Amino acid sequence: TIKANHQHRHIIAGVDVAQRLSGVALKLLAFEKLLTEYTVWQNKVVMIQRMIIPNSRRSDEIATLNQVRGLVSRIKASFGDHVLDYTEHYGSSLPIKERLSIWLASSCFMNTCVREGLNLHPMEYIFTRKEPIEPGIVIASEFSALCSILNGALKVNPFDVQMTASCIDKALSMENAERLGRRHRDIGFVGSCPSSKWTKNVLRDLREVTLLNYQRDTLNDAAMLDKIICTPANPLAIQAAYEKTSKRVIILDFNGTLVKKEPTGKYLKREILGTSGQKPPTKVMQALRKLTSDRRNTVFVVSGDTQENLENAIGHISGLGLAASNGACFSWPSMPGSPHQWYNFEFGDDWTAVKQVALPILSKYTARTNGSTIKLSDASIGWSYYSCDPEWGGLQAAHLLVELEHQLAAFDVRFVTLKGVIEVVPKMMHKGIVVKKILREVASRNNGAGVDFVLCIGDDVSDEKMFSAVYKFKSEENDDYNNVTASPSVKPKSSNISVTNARVMNEVRSLRYRNIDEEDYAFTITVGKKTSTNASDNSSGTTASHYINDASDVEDILVTLAGGDVSQRSLSWDFTENVGVDFFA
The missing domain is CATH 3.40.50.1000 (HAD superfamily/HAD-like)
Known part of the structure; x- marks a missing residue:
């Protein structure tokens, strides 16, 4: 068996297509960095890496394999043959029996793709290691689709080799209680979403989008007959x-x-203005x-x-x-x-008090929604789910909005819902002010x-x-000035003293x-x-x-x-x- 071949060693598993976008070379560089800087693992860890060669992009596959083989030889020459179990397989996938044997033997699954669609191997790995088997840890590239789905995975940027090596060390030395917690975050979702459900959901989404586009185009065509294009x-x-x-x-x-x-x-996986x-x-x-x-x-x-x-x-x-x-x-x-x-407008609300109420709620939803972040600015509190799984993020955003509206009802604030973002802002605040x-x-x-x-x-x-x-x-x-609405007062950002209109405006x-x-x-x-x-x-x-x-x-x-x-x-x-x-x- 695999465990018998690698006695007393932690096993890191990886199954990837032999193409540059799979990021296998980056994975091996991080593994080499781990063995170099975390010397304690040199006699305690082995990486099992299987390369799938589908013969669909020959030039890419040949270049990738040459690079990977060179790194494998270099690592083995430096640290011994026992640290790497590397083989290549022709075909579109690795047989399921071999995959399951690798998942059951390994304590960590690693994916460092540069870009890819939905890869089911990490979810297969999590499901294979459900109770009563000891939990395993998934290390996922932030550029992968699964990064938005698995809450319990450790996220890495494959191009940051040092950080990826540190993440491997964290996964290998993680306490069992944290491993159990990370498995608990994902096992319910993974166990209830077989491939048939994914297929139905994709077909349903395609149908809904097609209908919405048709309805929107029809309505737009009708509306344009009654509207005037701006000059x-x-x-x-x-x-x-x-x-x-x-x-x-x-x-x-x-x-x-x-x-x-x-x-x-x-x-990918980030919202950047x-x-x-x-x-x-x-x-x-x-x-x-x-x-x-x-x-x-x-x-x-x-x-x-x-x-x-x-x-x-x-x-x-x-x-x-x-x-x-x-x-x-x-x-x-x-x-x-x-x-x-710089000066701030004073909109009348105690923004510190608003934060004290809103931030714990946002933190709760951030913890349960993988890929979400909290954004703070001078007079707004934002929750971004732009990088989340669209369905899960949208569902959580709907629940969050209801809870925020209830808890912040006593404050003079409004809620701005944009694509992938919910913002809490003072009711009076906008660019027109x-x-x-x-x-x-x-x-x-x-x-x-x-x-x-x-x-x-x-x-x-x-x-x-x-x-x-x-x-x-x-x-x-x-x-007459008495007949118009005065602008809010202002104060310097470095001071709590309000500035009169006569001094600034x-x-x-x-x-x-x-x-x-x-x-x-x-x-x-x-x-x-x-x-x-x-x-x-x-x-x-x-x-x-x-x-x-x-x-x-x-x-x-x-x-x-x-x-x-x-x-x-x-x-x-x-x-x-x-x-x-x-x-x-």
Whole structure:
């Protein structure tokens, strides 16, 4: 038997297809690192590695086998033949009798794929080692599909060889109580999901998606007959208005506007915002520097990302105002060489008390939902299940939302449900709050000289509040301050002392223009063609006055306003589309 051949040794099992994406070379490098740095295991462990050669991708298989054979020879030369039991098998799979004998003999199963679909071997291993057999531990690559399914598995990044070796050591030396606990997390799920159920679920999902797509297309076709597509933006009109004015405010979203959104599938098993590690294109940076250097301009970037990510991406541009976390905190434009001074809005709730209630609930659901994470920002508490098994994550999210609504009923908060995320935020918090604050402050300058040019660009539903804030501001011009809703008070992030409007943002004068007959312009632009709607409509349309195609069009607008040349216009810039439209009426 296998145990008799490897007496008194812990067995690590692995069965993989001989292809580069299986990550067997990375597994062997981690095993070599374990034997090198954790010398106690040199005479106590053996890895059983079976390579399946299906002859479906010959060049890939040959290259992978050559690399793996070289590593096997090197490990055996360094530590002896007894540390590796390596064989190759031709065919599509290893016979089930041989697989079961390996699962029963091994104390650990290891998968270090770089990318793969659903691999049933880890679940077969867990089921084989159900009671009364001693539990085994699964080490799973974070790039595998099973990583989102098995709560009891140890997760590794195969490219981090040192961390993977440490994880092997942890699995081999794990106490039995923890092994039992990890098996208990998965055995119920694995035991109740045979392959027939998986097949039925896949077919059911395909049928539901097909029906939903058909219904959505039918409804969209009918709805489009009654809706008006938003007007394409005209850069010549924007440029002409810009050159006519001198009290300008430019407000820009970040991800999806200044920076193109990353494909959702670019990063596996992680949810990474488009701002993470990304900066706007060079031309956009240059245009922003030129625009912020003009004393007649106030330029702000309002983002849903964190303060840290926003500062890392564009914080070095002097004279650029920043607002992070969907407007929860902001920094007025800084002078060259000066750090940003950040302020928080005070929304009236004791956010510490909200966290004390919400975090234990979120921690409970995070523990039971593999792949979920808790995200904290200045004025929001988020629970992300983006990287979870979709069905399980969605089910847990539904239960979590009910529990949060019940426990936080005494607080003035609301719940934002996005794709893969539930967020708890102050009821008053949205991007429109900081946009209105910016506009009111700029308008209060020079004894209430006002604002004669507003350009606001965004791309998603959170930016609709920015557009609404622009319209609200314009409607309040020359009104009495007592008739409008004041913005929330603010305080420095480094202090608990509230800052008065007179010190940071003097709103009272912003509603008083010296010249009410002065020409002024406001452009609200959404990225992507959408149907027009009104602020009270709950449809998926936009309240923006114009649209552009994508983030490259935003670049063209900014470069044009900064006095640069745009060699090629996209279709949304085609002036012939707008013949007969008087943008200055």
